[in-house]
Amino acid sequence: MEDVFIECSPGISGDMLLGAFYDLGVPKEVIEQPLIDLGLKDLYQIDFKESKSCSIRGIKTKVESIDCSPIKRTWKSIKELILNGHLEENLKKIIYGVFESLAIAEGKVHGIKSDDVHFHEIGAIDSLVDVIGVCAALNYLNPKKVYCNEPILGKGFVQTEHGKLSVPAPAVIELVRQKNIKVLSHCNSIEGELSTPTGIALLVNLVDYPEPPSRYSINSYGVGIGNLKFPFPNLVRVYKITSFNNASFNDNEQISPKREEIIIQEAWIDDQTPEDISNFVEKLRNEGAYDVSYQAINMKKNRIGFSIQAILPIEKKEFFRRLWFDYSNTIGVRERTQYRWILLRRRGECSTIFGNIKVKQTLKPDGSIIMKPENDEVLRLNLEHKISTYEIRKIIKESSKKFRAFENWK
Structure with a gap:
């Protein structure tokens, strides 16, 4: 199973990320199926076209709205749409998380409850397509881990339904603050919105590690092209990689440390x-x-x-x-x-000649498991049997048999 590395070059937006996943080889039907399942099929048309930014090729995503409804979507209505939709549970959870973080950020910015948030640009059909499509693409690829580099947010002003807002957008600032994301500050001389609220929300919900792996090999990649013109390529790259940060052990593919x-x-x-x-x-x-x-x-x-x-x-x-x-x-x-x-560990109990005692297992990098009795158990047995703690640990080690876990490795 491969990892995924999202390279913000220099920023991130939902449409660029979706184009990069399509260029990476995610089928269009995979991207559209959850939109169909949610009853949004007749509200948009999506097209993926070859494009260039500063002579670098990639895919530009174009979503045309054919939604004639004047109703503005709220977080409450989008929440009901997601929860009542016939989606795979894992995909539903991912999509819900992205929109929920956006709603919480918007609620904080406007000083209202998240359920009362009225999505404007984010509730438009093109943003729905971007978010749901990207989540579907990542769910389809099913990577072990998702990495990214630090995005650049941009500066200047952007026109929205709220009027003219400064860049970074207030929701972007709140998402970055809430999730403690590290961002880069160079390119400050460039005017423009390099990272959108949708792009940042996708990043903070989909990424496991907010920095590239120290060592990795590139297996394949896709490039998504943005709409804004800059003196440098405006693109997002998504790589399928094999990372060598950690080693995998045991049958359950646990990572330790x-x-x-x-x-x-x-x-x-x-x-x-x-x-x-x-x-x-x-x-x-x-x-x-x-x-x-x-x-x-x-x-x-x-x-x-x-x-x-x-x-x-x-x-x-x-x-x-x-x-x-x-x-x-x-x-x-x-x-x-x-x-x-940290090495993975889990608590449980083990049968010994003293009966069942509480122990902790630790998973070493070579796949071996070390078991250690809880100190409270050793002290209890020391008082009960008048035996030194050294002898108690030795007897437990020699007589231990079946282990029963109380929790998963963590």
Whole structure:
């Protein structure tokens, strides 16, 4: 099974991405079938034509609206259309996610509930075709992983049904903020919308890794051409690749180690008691910190203080940011985004001569599995049997038989 790499060159839009997938070899009937299933067949005509941008060839997508209805689509109506449609469940989930993120972003921008959002350009039939078609194309290719590079957003102004708006569009800014996407800022001298709300919404929902793999081979590629004229090629490329970032192991094609984005938050505090620091550290752990460490340090005026560092889930960074100010005396927190590589693990229980005990399995890069009893179980058996913890671990290892998993590898 191959991976997919979406190259924003320099930006991203739904029609360019759809053209690139078609050029890559996704059949037109695959793109159109979910549109037919949703009852949209008679509202549009789609055409894929050879085109060029600065002498580079590719496919330009043209969607002509034959929708005569004056009704403006809302997120509520699009939601009902998707949920009531006869679509494959995985495809339905992908399409729903793209439109939901757009609705949440638009709701935030306009200060209303997402269900009350009236889609204008996004609710037009050409945008529906772009979003649903791209989702169908990716579902058809069924890649193991989807990568992308950082897009450029553009500058200047664009004419919309809301009137003249500055670029990046407000919904683009909100999507980038919500999903913590990294974007590039060069080409600032170029006026124009390089990345559209539809394009960014597709990117944030379809991509697993927001940067290219460090090593990969290109098996095939497709090029989608945009409508705007720039002094450089205005295109999106989609590659089928074989990436070599990770290695696959075991029959279920699990990836171990896996890369994960995390947040590091830290502060130095010199005006709080050790008891209060201990309580705060425990609060961080109880609220879901991956790990917390702290140590005594010498600070200004020779005061003894504490250096506290927490490794946190990236999606909870704002929550933990508030905890520092609510439960500690610090007046500032340092924060940085990092990546970590972790071995897959899962919890379960194993039968031993002590009975069933809780254990954790870890999947090594060579495919072998290491099993370790939970420390609470070792301490319990130590008290019950008056045997050293070393002996208990040894007996568990030698007598362990059937393992029953409580969860999937993660």
